[in-house]
Amino acid sequence: MASSFTCETRDQGGSSGEADSPTSGGEEDDGGEEDEEYQEEDADGLFCDESQNDESDDDDGDCAAGGGHEDGASGSVGSFIVDDGSGDSDGDDEYDAAEASDSDDDADSVALSGNSSQLARGGASGPATPPRAAGTLSAVATVRKPLTAAGKRAAVSKGFSEFNAAVFGGALPEDMTVSWNSRLRTTAGLTYTSKRVVGGQVVRSARIELAAKVLTDAHRVRSTLLHEMCHAAAWLVDGVNKPPHGPVFKRWAAKASRAYSHYAVQTCHAYEIEYKHTWQCTECGSEFGRHSKSIDPEKQLCGACRGALVYKPRRPDGTPAKPRKASAFSSFVGERYRDVKKQLGARAKHADVMRALSAEWKAAKASGDV
DNA sequence: GTTGGTTAATATTAGTCCGT
DNA sequence: ACGGACTAATATTAACCAAC
Structure with a gap:
């Protein structure tokens, strides 16, 4: 089961890298030596789905229209062909789906994920966005081989050096921090930018944070890393971090896309989150995913049709599993x-x-x- | 309309054990 | 190793209000 997540810009007010930020607190070159580490920025982490764009703060509002997500690595249950594990040697599993995007496939999170109490009341609080029905994908997608934590670290390490040389001309510091956040669920990656004044000189720095739960395979890791590196380059090379997906970012993104066409760095993406647990509506077939077994079918109903839900066990590789009888x-x-x-x-x-x-x-x- | 703070509700994780 | 049962703790999200 998978559900896409939306694009968001968690601009925490005053966190602009520029000195004109009203609340950034001493961004001015006041001669102070303290690290002015303002948090920041880009959160959007990429990825949004057109259907959810009203939620987006994306500065330029350009949310990868058309062509959609180059990368939605899954689809509804039952529509997968499981990778045989023979991914390319560099760990960058190529995406061989004809086209796995279905732009409304995140709707289930509206009905269930966003507010399950609403669901428990049978959607009494208003019309819920219809969840994705099972089997709506017309194309067959490939499930990429999931990466272990070590595999992810290796993909980041290798990808960073490779991208830095091929796209950014080595402009990014090799020791730039790229960390993993296991709690991010709706954002694939974040780039934090900061600026401080050292001896009268403005020193810019950046770090990248990646979502462990969202970036489950090498393609996602590398694609997101490349996207975040474009943000970092916009800040470190050009000194620009606003708007996050403005002309400067787009220039780097275009360069990255030329070098790595299969990653096509866009302003927004729509990866789908792999859930461990899935429930299916017995009426309309809609599916709802959770990382834990937090849905109680006794109390909660399908937000679209109010049908009853049944648990649908799955194996780690995404294929449906036979429900195991409780011992x-x-x-x-x-x-x-x-x-x-x-x-x-x-x-x-x-x-x-x-x-x-x-x-x-x-x-x-x-x-x-x- | 936006921002920031607080509160409440919800989702997730961790950690126990045994059985398959 | 994973999945069944379950609770407690923690993190996240949503909702609300007030101030600007």
């Missing part, structure tokens, strides 16, 4: 947990309860009760 012990935990917790008292920790349940389970097995 006897799991059922036992479900039945007894509350009572045992009560017996042990409010101060009992989860581990204590589980140990007690374990002992109780063994005793029950020994006596033949289970």
Whole structure:
């Protein structure tokens, strides 16, 4: 299951790299030596879907119209051909889908992800954007080989040096910080820019943050890295970070796209987030993804048609899996947990309860009760 | 309309155990 | 190794209000 995420510009007010920022607090060359580390910037991290563009703060409003996301690496469940793992040797799995974009495929997050209490009320608060129906992809997409954490680090390290030489003429510092953020869910990458005055000289710096949950394969990692490096170059080379996707950024993006046509750096993208857990509407077939099993089908309904939801287990590679029946012990935990917790008292920790349940389970097995 | 602060609701992760 | 059960803690998001 996947759901795209929107483009956003988390411009935290006054964080402009320019000295005219009203709230940047001492951006002026006041001779001060302190690091004026203002946070910043670009958040948009790329990626937005035209259908969600009203949410975007994208300065230039240019959200990769047409042609769409060069990179939506997935589609609805059941429409995948699983990669055989024979990706190219450089780890840059090429995208061989005919065209996997479906511009409204993020709608499910409106209905469910955005506000599941709304969903619980059966969408009582107004018309929800219809979730994506299953099987709407006309083309067959390829699931790229997921990268491990080490693989991601390697892809970043290799990609940075490679892009820096091929696109930016080595203008970016090789020791620039590129870190991973495991909490970003709707943004694929961020470039933070800062400026300080050292001995009367303005020194600009930048760092890149990538979303571990969003960038799950080499193509996404490299594509996003390239995009963020364009922001970094706009700031470090040209001294421009506003608007984030203005002419300066676009100049670097065009250069990057010429060098790496399969990455086509755009102002917005629409990767889709791979979810571990998926629920499907029994009425309209819409799917809803979560990173944890946080949806309760007993309480929540499909936001589009109010149909009942059923859990749809999946394997890590994205293929549907057969639901595994809860083991006897799991059922036992479900039945007894509350009572045992009560017996042990409010101060009992989860581990204590589980140990007690374990002992109780063994005793029950020994006596033949289970 | 935008921004910033607070609060409440929701989503996610971590961590226990056993079974497959 | 992963998935079933579950809770607690934490992070994120949305909603609301006031001030500019």
